[in-house]
Amino acid sequence: MNIKEFYDSIGEDFNDVIGRLRAESRVCKYVLKFPEDKSFDNLLSSMKEKNYAEAFRAAHTIKGTCLNLSFNSFAAIASDITEKLRNFEDTAAIESDTVLDGLIGTLSEKYCKIVSGIKDIDVPEQ
Amino acid sequence: MSGENFAADHSKQKVLIVDDSEMNRCMLADILEDDYEIIQAENGVEAVAILKERHFEIALVMLDMVMPEMDGLEVLEVMNKQRWIDNIPVIMISVESSAGYIERAYDYGVTDYIKRPFDAFSVRRRVINTIMLYANQKKLVGLVADQIYEKEKSTNLMINILSHIVEFRNGESGLHVIHVQNITRTILEKYAEKYKDSGLTESIISTISLASSLHDIGKISIPESILNKPGRLTDEEFAIMKTHSSVGASMLESLSFGSGDPLIKTAYEISRWHHERHDGRGYPDRLEGDQIPLSAQAVSVADVYDALTSERVYKKAFSHEKAMEMILGGECGTFNPRILECLKETADVLKENLNLTTSEHLSPRGVQNITEEILKNNDLDVAGQTLNSLENEIAKHRFLESISREIQFEYSSDPSMLTLSECGAKKLGLTETISDPKNDENLKAVISEKYLGELAEAVRKTTPEQPVTEYECDMVFGGETKRCKVVCLSIWSDDDHSCRDGIVGKVFEA
Numbered sequence: 001m002n003i004k005e006f007y008d009s010i011g012e013d014f015n016d017v018i019g020r021l022r023a024e025s026r027v028c029k030y031v032l033k034f035p036e037d038k039s040f041d042n043l044l045s046s047m048k049e050k051n052y053a054e055a056f057r058a059a060h061t062i063k064g065t066c067l068n069l070s071f072n073s074f075a076a077i078a079s080d081i082t083e084k085l086r087n088f089e090d091t092a093a094i095e096s097d098t099v100l101d102g103l104i105g106t107l108s109e110k111y112c113k114i115v116s117g118i119k120d121i122d123v124p125e126q
Numbered sequence: 127m128s129g130e131n132f133a134a135d136h137s138k139q140k141v142l143i144v145d146d147s148e149m150n151r152c153m154l155a156d157i158l159e160d161d162y163e164i165i166q167a168e169n170g171v172e173a174v175a176i177l178k179e180r181h182f183e184i185a186l187v188m189l190d191m192v193m194p195e196m197d198g199l200e201v202l203e204v205m206n207k208q209r210w211i212d213n214i215p216v217i218m219i220s221v222e223s224s225a226g227y228i229e230r231a232y233d234y235g236v237t238d239y240i241k242r243p244f245d246a247f248s249v250r251r252r253v254i255n256t257i258m259l260y261a262n263q264k265k266l267v268g269l270v271a272d273q274i275y276e277k278e279k280s281t282n283l284m285i286n287i288l289s290h291i292v293e294f295r296n297g298e299s300g301l302h303v304i305h306v307q308n309i310t311r312t313i314l315e316k317y318a319e320k321y322k323d324s325g326l327t328e329s330i331i332s333t334i335s336l337a338s339s340l341h342d343i344g345k346i347s348i349p350e351s352i353l354n355k356p357g358r359l360t361d362e363e364f365a366i367m368k369t370h371s372s373v374g375a376s377m378l379e380s381l382s383f384g385s386g387d388p389l390i391k392t393a394y395e396i397s398r399w400h401h402e403r404h405d406g407r408g409y410p411d412r413l414e415g416d417q418i419p420l421s422a423q424a425v426s427v428a429d430v431y432d433a434l435t436s437e438r439v440y441k442k443a444f445s446h447e448k449a450m451e452m453i454l455g456g457e458c459g460t461f462n463p464r465i466l467e468c469l470k471e472t473a474d475v476l477k478e479n480l481n482l483t484t485s486e487h488l489s490p491r492g493v494q495n496i497t498e499e500i501l502k503n504n505d506l507d508v509a510g511q512t513l514n515s516l517e518n519e520i521a522k523h524r525f526l527e528s529i530s531r532e533i534q535f536e537y538s539s540d541p542s543m544l545t546l547s548e549c550g551a552k553k554l555g556l557t558e559t560i561s562d563p564k565n566d567e568n569l570k571a572v573i574s575e576k577y578l579g580e581l582a583e584a585v586r587k588t589t590p591e592q593p594v595t596e597y598e599c600d601m602v603f604g605g606e607t608k609r610c611k612v613v614c615l616s617i618w619s620d621d622d623h624s625c626r627d628g629i630v631g632k633v634f635e636a
Binding site: 017019020021022026029030033034036037039054057060061064065067068069070 | 146147148149150152153156192193194220242243244245246247
């Protein structure tokens with residue numbers, strides 16, 4: 001599928017991103033790079049290691065990256081996670097936060113969908 | 127990408143992008159790399175390392191706030207301490223919209239703030255604009271700095287020539303003056319840094335170190351036999367030698383010109399009192415403690431240090447360490463403890479400079495500081511006065527126009543606009559401002575297109591030598607047709623007589 005179809009398939013707004021980045025080739029380039037970004041893995045592993053400070057930064061980075069790609073609903077989830085982790089010193093609250101767990105679950109689901117969708121993108125001739 | 131290419135006239139300026147996300151750095155680099163050379167850093171520590179080496183080359187920093195190792199705010203702290211922030215604009219890039227963060231960043235001197243998601247067009251434009259703004263500012267500061275530097279250079283040259291002439295008689299190498307200048311400056315710069323209440327500005331430090339060149343000018347009155355005696359001086363000879371400080375001072379005092387000049391006043395202080403001592407046991411006036419002006423206090427230490435570390439007719443040169451030992455040990459008299467602190471803290475600089483043969487009379491940092499002081503304090507008088515007069519004239523004109531009951535008008539051709547006085551507009555039943563008057567229906571109801579055309583023709587025939595147009599025609603207003611006379615003056619821009627800047631005139635009812 002082409003890049004616009006990809007955006008449609010994940011429920012994100014292609015017009016938004018093309019309006020900002022101006023060139024389809026550019027959008028393609030960055031979307032294809034998205035799976036290489038370590039922030040998502042970083043978030044999961046820091047949560048596992050209970051390194052909430054690092055998890056906060058990872059979530060924050062994910063949010064920024066996604067906004068740049070107009071993965072807006074994905075970014076919204078990341079944003080919620082970021083806010084939950086902002087007081088990363090309060091480990092007790094974080095560990096008992098079931099909403100946070102739910103959010104991370106949803107994020108993972110969406111992430112997988114996005115990454116597999118990306119594999120199906122036909123790279124246009126440069 | 128828009129067609130403009132800023133790389134054309136300068137080898138590309140460098141922009142440093144600091145962000146822990148590779149994707150973000152990539153995106154920004156992509157947007158900017160046609161116009162700038164991009165340097166990337168993935169956290170604050172890297173950024174600071176790069177800045178340390180290349181801060182004079184970097185035209186702008188794009189700085190993310192949230193990063194591992196060292197975050198954006200910490201980078202800004204360093205940039206402030208090192209004063210890189212003075213010359214390098216910083217654009218903050220962040221998703222971090224919590225108000226406290228942004229405020230703190232601005233407090234640290236950030237110039238602008240770009241939110242994610244990036245809009246390619248805006249980002250590029252803002253970067254270009256910010257860099258241009260800083261470039262203009264730097265240029266202006268540079269212009270002032272150049273002037274100051276030139277002035278300082280020539281003053282310094284004259285004074286150094288003079289003092290070398292004096293020293294020539296002493297049989298000294300001529301380096302004494304330069305050394306004392308440099309040491310005095312070093313001590314005072316440290317003093318200003320340590321004691322904020324000292325009132326020492328860069329300007330004052332410059333004056334003092336320059337004036338220090340004249341500290342031994344009185345020696346010109348001392349007989350050579352005493353000046354260059356290789357052995358110990360007798361009590362009588364020493365008494366004569368001691369007069370050089372007061373003689374030098376009275377020479378400066380008796381100058382018929384420039385006696386009020388800060389440089390001369392400072393030179394007087396230094397010459398007269400550079401042999402006074404903190405405990406009151408110096409000469410000629412036995413001043414004590416802070417009765418001795420700071421300038422003289424600094425020069426007395428500098429003088430002693432240099433005398434100890436140089437070869438003289440009556441002694442060999444001592445090492446830096448020996449000189450420090452003797453001074454701090456009180457073997458050369460007592461000095462202001464604050465100044466001795468400064469001496470201790472600048473010891474390595476002093477030791478290094480023992481081999482200097484040129485005068486550090488004004489470092490680039492020094493020139494910059496003086497420039498900033500001037501720009502902050504000076505009203506740039508002439509420009510200010512002119513502006514004032516202009517504003518006054520405009521106010522007068524407006525007032526007279528408002529109280530006159532005549533129909534006054536002004537016309538400019540670019541943009542095409544007719545402006546009427548308040549009264550005039552009311553009388554004619556028109557608005558005060560009419561843009562594109564040639565095509566304005568309301569105006570054409572007052573003065574027909576035909577007449578307007580003829581008036582324009584008449585105005586076109588005016589020249590700088592004959593700038594006034596007089597034209598009669600019928601105009602319709604107040605429900606009647608009236609015979610009117612239009613008198614107007616064509617205004618020419620000074621440099622281009624082919625171009626009429628505008629027309630100003632009145633309409634009279636004949």
